[in-house]
Amino acid sequence: MSESPGVREIVGAVGTAGGDPLRFANAALDRARRAESEDTPLHAFLALADSAAMGGGAATGDDLDGGGRSGKGGPKGPPLLAGVPVAVKDNLCAFDFPTTCASRILEGYVSPYEATVVRRLRSAGGVIVGKTNMDEFAMGSSTENSGFGPTRNPRDRSRVPGGSSGGSAAAVAAGIVPCALGSDTGGSVRQPASLCGVVGIKPTYGRVSRYGLVAYASSLDQVGTIGRTVEDAALLLQAIAGHDPRDATSAPLPVPDFLGARGRGVRGLTVGLPREYFAKELDPAVQRLCREALGRLEEAGAVVREVSLPHTKFAVPAYYILAPAEASSNLARFDGVRYGSRAPGADSARAVYEETRTRGFGAEVVRRIMLGTFALSAGYYEAYYGRAQRVRSLVASDFGRVWAEGVDLLFTPTSPTPAFPLGERTDDPVSMYLSDIFTVTANLAGIPGLSLPVGAVDGLPVGGQFLAPMWEEPKMIGAALALESLLEEAR
């Protein structure tokens, strides 16, 4: 099956006189339909556009421009994403498609408004080809928690694509689209990118609007981008970033040129190697490939220095108090009254709530709502939620200290293992939660992270992760471009 060309190639072709702006989107739709109709379907999408014309068109409305944004392309050039087919995770509200969060409770629900990031990508000329599968309400690390069945990893269909943005990562890795939108609450963009062998960027908290992103854990959620290359993921980020008055946590800061550090290389950069991320329990192949990548950076002139982030081992336990606590509040709105489905036959308002939620939510969502409700309940709040918030502060302080010591970026594995077989961890929640051990710290601290492929073991991709100080995406993306190029040369 032919693969989608990259973003620049598409924009260039569409920008030429007589170029059909929907040609690439129609080809992407054909590839998506083929992938869904194979003997072992990929199941990357929950909904596909009927035609490319349905998923395109510039956004209408007011105030798309959040100040200092550069998503419109050059002064005379075509828009940044002209004609580019994009897949969108199904927890982002978009006209013309259902928004289900892969949950039965929202089956068939169509949002009356559109997420800012969706409006911005349309306004930059992007064409939405479909909504992608995910773990229900973004709770999971394998996309097996979807209420509509799992997505498979395009590199090995007996394995998971990671999660929760597994559909978006699989759609990019299968060559259906060059880039896709996901969301990252504890690693849900970076971990599936790692397992599928593509690039995933989680920007700084506040860099991208969350308006129209169905909330899981509001203080941790951030919309992120997935691309087959660092450049494609960065160009999509360029189109969607920027202040949005509709999101009170969106930062009123100008958007830099995310590719501005291209060509600068890594000479003189100090890259920290956190010893806690390279513990002896780490899969030996992952350890080897990440250390080899660090070696390439060193050969290219970076200074690699071992550092310590002593509170790393407490990040997952803190996350699994804080995120469920916020989820238990955010998901209270799904009660059979306001959105989606309602359980029939209930004989009181309370019964409507309980029946709708019990039937509509899957096992993992119930588990996390219960955990969060417990952590916030009288008598337990301080012991669990209060303590987890203080630990979160210590995790963030670890990063602050390392940056203050002159470290520019950190480099770590993204996931402790390559893609695991479908069903391997579904009965062991804690082992599934530990899939995020290297990614949750960035969400707790609000810093940006980027995963890129650093090699493969037995045909399964392995990702390495750059972490950067808040608002330093250009430096992080510049280093990732350099490493991507160094690894390409070495092949």
Added chain:
Amino acid sequence: MGVSQEDVRKIAELARLHPGELSVARLTDELNGILEHIRSLEEVDTSAVEGFEPWRSGSLPFRDPKLGPDHLSAGAPGDRAPEWVDGFFVVPRLPALDGGGGAA
């Protein structure tokens, strides 16, 4: 500190969920497994920390707390409601109220 099946029933009530008895037993085991893992937080000395204080880093921009226009309130609610009668939203009636299932 673990949870009993009775605790799980109480938590479910607070969360507006109604798991059956089999589910209560399973959830009790699962929550206790997760809480066992979370117990490691007790090892951390947090005595010098007030709470989560992202503003301490100086990296998060803060804005003045002033009210701006409410972009969601443009136009009457009825302009956006599927059904709107005499200043009220019309929603499906609960079957229990009159034995029927239709809208008012």
